[in-house]
Amino acid sequence: xxxxxxxxGAGLARQLLAGDRRALARSITLVENDDPHGWEIVRQIYPxxxxxxxxxxxxxxxxxxxxxLGELTRLERSAGRSVGVLTxxxxxxxxxxxxxxxxxxxxxxxxxxxxxxxSMANRGALGGLSEAALQxxxxxxxxxxxxxxxxxxxxxxxxxxxxxHADSVVLVLTPGSxxxxxxxxxxxxxxxxVIVVNKADHPLADSMVRDIRSTLALGPPRDxxxxxxxxxxxxxxxxxxxxxxxxxxxxxxxxxxxxxxxRGSHLRAExxxxxxxxxxxxLETALVREPGFVALLEQVVSRQxxxxxxxxxxxxxxxxxxxxxxxx
Numbered sequence: 475x476x477x478x479x480x481x482x483g484a485g486l487a488r489q490l491l492a493g494d495r496r497a498l499a500r501s502i503t504l505v506e507n508d509d510p511h512g513w514e515i516v517r518q519i520y521p522x523x524x525x526x527x528x529x530x531x532x533x534x535x536x537x538x539x540x541x542x543l544g545e546l547t548r549l550e551r552s553a554g555r556s557v558g559v560l561t562x563x564x565x566x567x568x569x570x571x572x573x574x575x576x577x578x579x580x581x582x583x584x585x586x587x588x589x590x591x592x593s594m595a596n597r598g599a600l601g602g603l604s605e606a607a608l609q610x611x612x613x614x615x616x617x618x619x620x621x622x623x624x625x626x627x628x629x630x631x632x633x634x635x636x637x638x639h640a641d642s643v644v645l646v647l648t649p650g651s652x653x654x655x656x657x658x659x660x661x662x663x664x665x666x667x668v669i670v671v672n673k674a675d676h677p678l679a680d681s682m683v684r685d686i687r688s689t690l691a692l693g694p695p696r697d698x699x700x701x702x703x704x705x706x707x708x709x710x711x712x713x714x715x716x717x718x719x720x721x722x723x724x725x726x727x728x729x730x731x732x733x734x735x736x737r738g739s740h741l742r743a744e745x746x747x748x749x750x751x752x753x754x755x756x757l758e759t760a761l762v763r764e765p766g767f768v769a770l771l772e773q774v775v776s777r778q779x780x781x782x783x784x785x786x787x788x789x790x791x792x793x794x795x796x797x798x799x800x801x802x
């Protein structure tokens with residue numbers, strides 16, 4: 475019997491809601507593999523989600539995000555709160571594999587039953603997150619985690635998907651890094667609720683803090699003043715202040731209704747994203763079987779037809795079919 479036929483979705487959902495770690499791990503695997511049983515589990519547990527605080531961490535590679543997550547997890551566990559950690563690693567475009575090395579930096583928490591750590595590959599998804607990231611956070615939420623820490627790939631300026639998943643977003647930068655300077659100029663500076671200058675014992679740390687504050691001053695007025703904090707993740711210095719700022723931010727967005735609006739926006743974006751991905755997949759599957767589509771692509775390759783005109787021809791062919799199907 476194959477794994478797909480052996481899966482008891484309802485049973486896994488019940489075990490997950492009871493806090494079973496194995497059920498949580500298997501459910502995330504099913505969702506990550508786009509298994510129908512995984513989506514059924516998400517459907518069953520979804521009414522039980524919404525209690526966990528979800529904090530996203532983004533920033534350039536090597537900024538110390540994983541080490542910072544480890545220290546933050548230690549503080550949360552000392553306060554008696556359970557933690558889920560989801561780290562996303564880049565997928566190789568050649569082998570389709572991923573190192574999933576962020577787990578190495580969180581090894582101190584592997585034996586703690588109050589901490590659940592999961593790594594997943596981004597599988598080529600842009601924006602720094604895997605397509606299954608939101609479902610994985612929902613599953614951790616339903617399994618009773620008080621806090622879910624979500625770490626993005628660390629790919630650079632375009633890494634803004636985290637704002638569509640997290641209640642609070644932390645941007646981690648390091649002084650003396652060209653990647654950090656690039657981040658100051660890009661869209662990633664528009665998404666954080668807290669900015670952390672890690673490795674703050676670097677001689678250029680003070681200069682970077684000034685640069686960040688100058689950049690923030692050029693932006694539009696906000697109802698939340700973004701704190702710029704200094705940390706040294708390897709020693710834990712400043713992590714307590716980070717936790718305090720995150721707690722303050724959560725209280726702020728709960729009080730003014732931003733949390734409800736932000737989560738609503740996240741979920742609407744996820745619905746549209748799922749629709750878009752599935753329509754594209756179905757369309758590509760259907761088109762590769764069409765001789766006319768293959769011929770159209772050959773015309774583009776031979777420079778007889780430009781790509782925009784080819785796309786228009788495909789849409790003109792596909793839309794009447796959709797209209798006919800909907801009228802049936």
